[in-house]
Amino acid sequence: MLDTASNRPELPPEIARRRTFAIISHPDAGKTTLTEKFLLYGGAIQMAGQVRAKGEARRTRSDFMKMEQDRGISVSASAMSFDFDKYRFNLVDTPGHSDFSEDTYRTLTAVDAAVMVIDGAKGVESQTQKLFEVCRLRDLPILTFCNKMDRESRDTFEIIDEIQENLAIDVTPASWPIGVGRDFLGCYDLLRDRLELMDRADRNKVAESVAIEGLDDPKLEEHIPADLLEQLREEVEMARELLPPLDPQALLDGTLTPIWFGSAINSFGVKELMDGIANFGPQPQVQAAEPRQIAPEEKKVSGFVFKVQANMDAKHRDRVAFVRMASGHFKRGMKLTHVRSKKPMAISNPVMFLASDRELAEEAWAGDIIGIPNHGQLRIGDTLTEGEALRVTGIPSFAPELLQSCRAGDPMKSKHLEKALMQFAEEGAAKVFKPMIGSGFVVGVVGQLQFEVLASRIELEYGLPVRFESSQFTSARWIKGPKKDVDAFVNKNKGHISYDNDGDLVYMTRLQWDIDRIERDHPELTLSATKEMQV
Numbered sequence: 331m332l333d334t335a336s337n338r339p340e341l342p343p344e345i346a347r348r349r350t351f352a353i354i355s356h357p358d359a360g361k362t363t364l365t366e367k368f369l370l371y372g373g374a375i376q377m378a379g380q381v382r383a384k385g386e387a388r389r390t391r392s393d394f395m396k397m398e399q400d401r402g403i404s405v406s407a408s409a410m411s412f413d414f415d416k417y418r419f420n421l422v423d424t425p426g427h428s429d430f431s432e433d434t435y436r437t438l439t440a441v442d443a444a445v446m447v448i449d450g451a452k453g454v455e456s457q458t459q460k461l462f463e464v465c466r467l468r469d470l471p472i473l474t475f476c477n478k479m480d481r482e483s484r485d486t487f488e489i490i491d492e493i494q495e496n497l498a499i500d501v502t503p504a505s506w507p508i509g510v511g512r513d514f515l516g517c518y519d520l521l522r523d524r525l526e527l528m529d530r531a532d533r534n535k536v537a538e539s540v541a542i543e544g545l546d547d548p549k550l551e552e553h554i555p556a557d558l559l560e561q562l563r564e565e566v567e568m569a570r571e572l573l574p575p576l577d578p579q580a581l582l583d584g585t586l587t588p589i590w591f592g593s594a595i596n597s598f599g600v601k602e603l604m605d606g607i608a609n610f611g612p613q614p615q616v617q618a619a620e621p622r623q624i625a626p627e628e629k630k631v632s633g634f635v636f637k638v639q640a641n642m643d644a645k646h647r648d649r650v651a652f653v654r655m656a657s658g659h660f661k662r663g664m665k666l667t668h669v670r671s672k673k674p675m676a677i678s679n680p681v682m683f684l685a686s687d688r689e690l691a692e693e694a695w696a697g698d699i700i701g702i703p704n705h706g707q708l709r710i711g712d713t714l715t716e717g718e719a720l721r722v723t724g725i726p727s728f729a730p731e732l733l734q735s736c737r738a739g740d741p742m743k744s745k746h747l748e749k750a751l752m753q754f755a756e757e758g759a760a761k762v763f764k765p766m767i768g769s770g771f772v773v774g775v776v777g778q779l780q781f782e783v784l785a786s787r788i789e790l791e792y793g794l795p796v797r798f799e800s801s802q803f804t805s806a807r808w809i810k811g812p813k814k815d816v817d818a819f820v821n822k823n824k825g826h827i828s829y830d831n832d833g834d835l836v837y838m839t840r841l842q843w844d845i846d847r848i849e850r851d852h853p854e855l856t857l858s859a860t861k862e863m864q865v
């Protein structure tokens with residue numbers, strides 16, 4: 331059992347001021363736009379690049395891949411650090427599309443809270459529901475942002491009810507919207523009794539904020555038309571009667587979520603949400619690991635890899651492992667033990683992600699996310715410590731559900747293709763299988779769009795046009811068992827056997843019937859649909 335927040339010792343101030351969280355939602359709800367505005371208020375960049383704006387302005391800081399910029403969708407999680415007030419925020423923007431959910435789920439193992447974004451017109455959507463369930467499994471505290479209030483949106487009570495019912499969590503309004511769509515004026519800040527007024531003319535401007543002494547304050551009449559004011563007073567009175575107040579402990583336990591209303595693209599409601607994360611969001615938490623859990627205040631440094639990204643920057647051409655620091659105070663140049671290989675690693679060039687720029691990280695504290703450039707030693711799920719054999723647990727690995735064969739447009743470039751595919755396999759972007767018999771590769775992914783991302787990246791990052799075609803196989807199973815039995819089985823079934831990128835044996839077939847038959851006829855073997863991240 332993990333310790334609960336209530337019986338934790340006080341953390342050193344540098345750790346206590348960290349807030350590490352992921353932004354999650356159904357596709358298109360506005361995560362990347364919100365991330366941009368966070369950076370704007372965090373002072374990390376001058377002007378937020380607008381998602382899907384024309385020409386140069388299009389480039390957002392977290393969608394750095396070409397395909398992301400072309401299509402305006404996120405295909406990969408990206409981390410960013412910045413200071414806000416006296417806090418250090420470490421934020422991870424995640425892709426909403428379910429084809430990339432393996433990346434998103436892994437990210438959720440590396441954060442202490444999630445900001446769930448909901449589209450005010452659409453409410454709780456299918457992917458919101460799934461992501462939410464993953465958060466609940468880990469008791470992750472959730473803060474909710476209801477976005478796109480500048481458009482026609484649903485009734486406020488209806489949105490709150492839908493969250494309470496579909497997601498089985500209590501909801502407390504932190505702000506209350508005034509007017510909808512074209513008539514949306516802004517919000518009443520229920521936590522601080524302020525009126526926040528949206529400026530439609532300047533999308534990057536901080537909202538005008540008016541201090542109000544309760545809902546009877548005549549000042550309200552200067553800013554809100556009579557009909558909307560009457561509605562606001564009625565609704566807030568009802569909300570205060572029917573909905574629970576903000577109980578910070580219930581938020582930390584993951585049983586209550588506060589909701590803010592706003593419009594990310596208009597920079598509206600964003601600062602209030604950030605204040606909420608700072609004031610009510612969790613400090614770095616205890617990390618589940620074997621054979622013991624890791625507490626952030628431990629003097630010794632430890633961390634784990636939750637994501638690997640190759641070729642992040644064409645100029646660098648390297649591979650970066652995203653590491654969540656689980657404990658201690660890391661300093662650049664430290665030697666850490668790579669627990670899987672038991673080898674020491676000098677961490678001499680760790681980077682911090684400041685928007686799309688990287689900066690050398692001279693130090694990092696528990697809670698931080700740093701990048702460690704490496705040549706393939708660091709894999710997803712790896713733990714780094716000051717010597718103790720600890721293994722962080724709970725990082726998911728999905729079964730490849732779609733298989734396609736992959737060929738280089740130019741058959742002479744097969745070696746190049748192998749190199750590119752292996753790189754992506756190590757990144758966790760795909761499973762790559764090399765059949766024992768015949769040429770070419772079979773690539774396994776969770777969702778169709780991943781094939782498109784791979785084809786685009788192989789062409790851009792390796793200069794290789796490739797084709798994905800339907801494969802003669804539809805399922806892949808890792809074979810385990812006593813060596814002599816495995817060898818005998820492999821010898822008899824060569825046409826179905828492949829090696830994965832670690833050289834492990836995989837059985838491939840079109841027929842579930844084959845798998846059932848082998849399980850029946852070969853009780854000494856086990857066939858599994860996923861492979862543990864760390865062996």
Ligand SMILES: Nc1nc2c(ncn2[C@@H]2O[C@H](COP(=O)(O)OP(=O)(O)OP(=O)(O)O)[C@@H](O)[C@H]2O)c(=O)[nH]1
Pocket residue numbers: 355356357358359360361362363364381382402403404405424425426427477478479480481592593594595596
């Ligand atoms: N009207 C309106 N549009 C918004 C608002 N916030 C974001 N958008 C638009 O919604 C679209 C999707 O925004 P993104 O920020 O890319 O959404 P996302 O959640 O990151 O999408 P994925 O990463 O692909 O899941 C873009 O066209 C944005 O300009 C808002 O407050 N109001």
Ligand SMILES: [Mg+2]
Pocket residue numbers: 361362363403404423424425426
């Ligand atoms: Mg996005």
